[in-house]
Amino acid sequence: MKLNQFMKNKKGATGVGTLIIFIAMVLVAAVAASVLINTSGFLQQKASTTGKESTEQVSTGLKIIQTCGKLNGNKIDKLAIYITPSAGSKPVDLRNTKILLSDGHATSIVSYNVEYFEATNAQIFDATGSKAWYNSTTLPNYNFGIINVQDDDGSCTANSPVLGKGDMAVLTVNCTSLTLAPKTRLNGYLQSEVGFKTQFTYILPNAYGKTEDVIILH
Template identity: 30%
Template sequence: MFETILDEEERGQVGIGTLIVFIAMVLVAAIAAGVLINTAGFLQTQAEATGEESTAQVSDRIQVVSTSGNVTPNSNGFVVDNVTFVVAKAPGAGNIDLDETTIQVIGEQGQNSTQIGDLNEPIEDIIGVSNNVLTDNSDRAAIQVSLTSTDLDDASITEGGDFDNYGELRSGEEITVTFTTPSSATTTKEIRVPTTLTSDQTSVRL
């Protein structure tokens, strides 16, 4: 079925045109491979960055260890005018800069927010905190929020109009406090003031 070519003069010859086409195909293949490798590298880098950001949004958050309020008298009885949050790093979190962390208060009197670094009251470093940055799981810091000062001064609009601070917490009042770290990880704390506040109390656990 197959004929054997014995005459050397009858064998096919590869011309210069075929060689040029072959070289061109090799070059095109090499360029395409280079583009694919560069694209794959870019996608890998982007995927790693996205993964790190997504992980930070989940893990780089703070946890509220305890919450207490300062009890003070006013014309209608006793109220809480200052709230102290003792905070720490959540398990698996990286370093957290408290100055760049945002605190938001939402409750019956409306809502307001500010960065912790803008608070009038300083952050009290209880254990191991340096420059208001939580670096270790054992670090503890106390964040003091005065509800009657201009700490919360975003002038949020409520049904009653503008306000420059949230206001004192009355007996039985509830608020929701949300901490948002620089990596956008959030921690929410529900606070409820006891229904009875007396002159025997200088502070109360919330």
């Protein structure tokens, strides 16, 4: 009788221990599942954010409508680059946009200068009457100015030159640091802070006409 009683007590103890272990395993599994769910949610959010940033990087940027050059003797010393946001682009802030130009021998990188902003659609190459070229001093060859051509929503201002859908502006560039003589290959690109790089290459004419003042490069 004592032996049977001992065996019953032993089985009871074993059952309680197993239950404790089982509960512990369930709790560990629940904690692990919670960690996995949280991690999955974080990764999903991260992937969504990364995907959105990648889409903006691919779709956002500038489109060059036309590029004109102003002659000074036998070389071009000013450029006017007509731009608009590309199709499907987010608004583009021109404050941190860079322009790179190269004539094959020298390279010029220019950035926006808030002092050289023309709010009205003035004559493009008005070297003294347009603030995009002259504002107390002549536009330096390391800066570019802006002429606001079309801006229905008023988003393009001197301190915040943002181009949205349907907007158009002219970037004015003093390219006296380059030698843009006939037959020169002019390479360059526009790079906004967010978005893709807009590259361009222009082969300048074999000769400039004696009566020409402005040349359309593109």
